[in-house]
Amino acid sequence: NAGVTQTPKFQVLKTGQSMTLQCAQDMNHNSMYWYRQDPGMGLRLIYYSASEGTTDKGEVPNGYNVSRLNKREFSLRLESAAPSQTSVYFCASSEAHGAGREQFFGPGTRLTVL
Amino acid sequence: AQSVTQLDSQVPVFEEAPVELRCNYSSSVSVYLFWYVQYPNQGLQLLLKYLSGSTLVESINGFEAEFNKSQTSFHLRKPSVHISDTAEYFCAVSDTGGFKTIFGAGTRLFVKA
Secondary structure, eight states, X not given: OOOEEEXXXXXXXXXXXXXXXXXEEOSOOSEEEEEEEETTTEEEEEEEESSTTOOEXXXXXXXXXXXXXXXXXXXXXXXXXXXGGOEEEEEEEESSSSTTOOOEEOOOEEEEEO | OOEEEESOSEEEEETTOOEEEOEEEEOSSXXXXXXXXXXXXXXXXXXXXXXXXXXXXXXXXXOEEEXXXXXXXXXXXXXXXXXXXXXXXXXXXXXXXXXXXXXXXXEEEEEEO
């Protein structure tokens, strides 16, 4: 089992460019999440999908969109990248959405916006 | 609203010394508590969690944490650290009736030879 995989691992964008970060999990989990990690701020939730067919905003959704393509895949799109979106992005999944559930994380995508 | 405070951003320690990474939370309701570890260039992985029962929980690699409700703390300890414990450690909290998990800012543990 690969667990949670993310592509790409690294990306450099210019301001205004768009891109999609891909995430897939092979654990048959129902819930998936996108976080960003910034120094001194821990992880902040961008969007989540409690189950296939649903998506909801997290703490910092502005400037992002998501698609739950199927049970395995959850993508994050930046329509017009800004320097403030320079960060490390993590995708995670859990068996179900709820308190007490362990989340399994991918290796991250390091994004730089110039 | 819930919040998590990790009191130290960096903790340098010599190999085989004990270490404590501090975590305090605020919540008006019952909580579940977690410690996640992030090794360099990797994603986070669960180290241990408190859901209910014994307030002392342990991980397979020698870490332990104690839930202290009166002090709203969940400090992580290890009696003797190894070089391989060098990583960033995140405390997290979620309320038992809700869906949101809040992560602390992280503590970078650096073990020196």
